């Protein structure tokens with residue numbers, strides 16, 4: 001299945017007309033300080049304030065509406081929309097007229113050449129958006145035929161769901177103007193678009209609550225039509241906002257096109273919750289959409305919970321997301337359950353074999369070229385004397401490839417580090433050794449990526465307690481200073497990248513998000529530290545640079561895929577884009593940011609979650625494995641109160657009864673199998689700070 005895109009529902013001429021229809025009058029309006037702006041798009045203020053003119057002085061005066069006045073105005077707006085939708089023939093035109101009035105829009109006049117460029121940019125955005133947004137979960141058979149564009153009563157033929165709203169074009173034009181002239185714009189981070197989305201959400205909510213369905217306006221089909229009209233606008237505008245946030249992180253710096261991402265916590269605005277359908281919240285609808293019929297059977301629901309358990313994913317379209325995954329890995333057997341290809345229920349990580357309960361054997365993995373089977377291949381153990389002779393972080397010397405033991409050198413900025421999932425069979429300890437074929441593979445890849453050594457825990461973290469502790473203390477620097485970090489995941493290693501099309505790149509983004517590698521705690525640390533140079537290991541030992549791949553997806557890929565780049569932005573090179581920006585950055589709340597990244601990502605050893613959490617927030621200090629010690633060490637730091645709201649159990653210690661006992665969301669399995677009791681911790685960046693005392 002592949003979707004039609006949105007440009008098929010409009011024309012370039014219509015876009016140009018919306019641009020010229022909204023020219024700012026010479027001089028601008030006196031009450032608005034806008035003359036220097038290229039464009040201004042904002043939600044009407046008439047639901048908040050009234051403006052009156054004093055006839056004696058000629059001065060304008062603003063007054064806030066009372067709750068009663070505001071609620072009357074909103075009901076009037078909603079009933080106007082109902083009356084417009086009553087017209088079976090002309091309802092689309094009439095709805096557009098009323099809704100168009102709710103957004104104030106002014107563009108600075110542009111030359112013919114600029115107009116053509118702007119229309120071209122908007123057109124290219126529309127070509128990257130699906131023609132139809134996710135449907136509302138309601139029956140269509142009672143909706144009269146006049147509301148459909150054909151005899152088929154389906155969501156895709158519903159006229160109010162298959163149009164390009166004038167207001168959407170205005171948002172896109174605003175963004176296009178910012179691209180053309182440089183600058184912020186409503187889509188690029190200001191709160192204006194969020195206010196528009198919240199305003200539309202409020203109208204939808206009022207309709208879903210049904211308070212206006214009096215005797216004269218009681219036709220549910222007409223109300224459905226109005227809601228669907230507003231919902232399809234909201235869903236597209238919300239998607240575009242996410243897209244704009246992502247593109248804002250990509251720019252030219254020092255003459256080079258690159259990612260410019262500062263801190264690691266994301267700020268998803270303050271979207272209001274609303275009910276797109278009566279009795280169905282945005283969160284519930286989003287969960288339903290994430291289980292769309294394009295979802296492959298093998299997609300693990302606990303992993304999917306990584307996404308849909310977050311506010312930032314509410315309202316996103318998962319249809320193409322799942323389709324892109326299915327295109328490359330949909331046929332693989334599921335790994336959630338022992339005797340079934342069905343996925344786990346997603347309620348707890350302990351219900352999924354990918355995370356819990358599977359028997360793990362070290363060094364069962366082999367390179368594609370290997371002729372041995374599991375047991376018979378001789379392993380290369382460490383040369384302990386060589387290990388001990390190097391001080392600081394050790395890496396495997398690749399010039400000493402031949403021989404019966406592993407030789408070491410100091411890890412450096414010429415080292416290739418390898419990040420893998422232990423349960424995929426490459427785990428082990430240097431005392432026991434590594435399969436020869438794996439050693440040869442990493443030597444070859446290291447050479448290809450211009451490295452002179454490689455680091456993998458299997459060869460570089462000994463079992464002996466003191467040496468292990470020392471090796472872990474170097475792990476941050478080993479990953480952050482290495483030349484390349486290779487991501488090894490047995491699913492990603494099946495992806496053939498010889499013909500690396502844009503569509504395949506989109507598939508790889510989704511596959512990385514849903515990979516085992518992305519859902520473990522240690523690999524989270526390794527991915528974050530290695531973010532400046534992550535390479536994905538694909539079929540036949542070919543590698544692809546993740547940041548380069550994603551740059552292409554953001555530039556040219558489908559917008560309903562690009563919005564998921566937020567899920568991996570902790571894996572992208574970090575570069576604050578100017579000094580001012582760094583100064584303006586809010587105080588760090590790394591405890592909560594990192595805690596929320598860890599909250600669905602288990603580590604196998606108990607206590608490791610705190611070790612990893614400490615390594616993430618205090619790279620230079622020895623890590624803590626004990627929860628109480630960890631939290632006591634945080635005295636004097638800030639944590640978002642929003643982060644502390646989760647279903648994770650608290651410590652039973654005086655003074656720490658507020659402190660989560662683990663980074664992971666919860667430690668108990670729900671007794672009622674039908675209920676979803678875990679509420680994962682999200683770092684709500686808009687919530688208040690608390691000081692740990």
Ligand SMILES: [Zn+2]
Pocket residue numbers: 300301302303335336343344345346351352353354
């Ligand atoms: Zn699962």
Ligand SMILES: [Zn+2]
Pocket residue numbers: 365366367370371372377435436437438
């Ligand atoms: Zn082998």
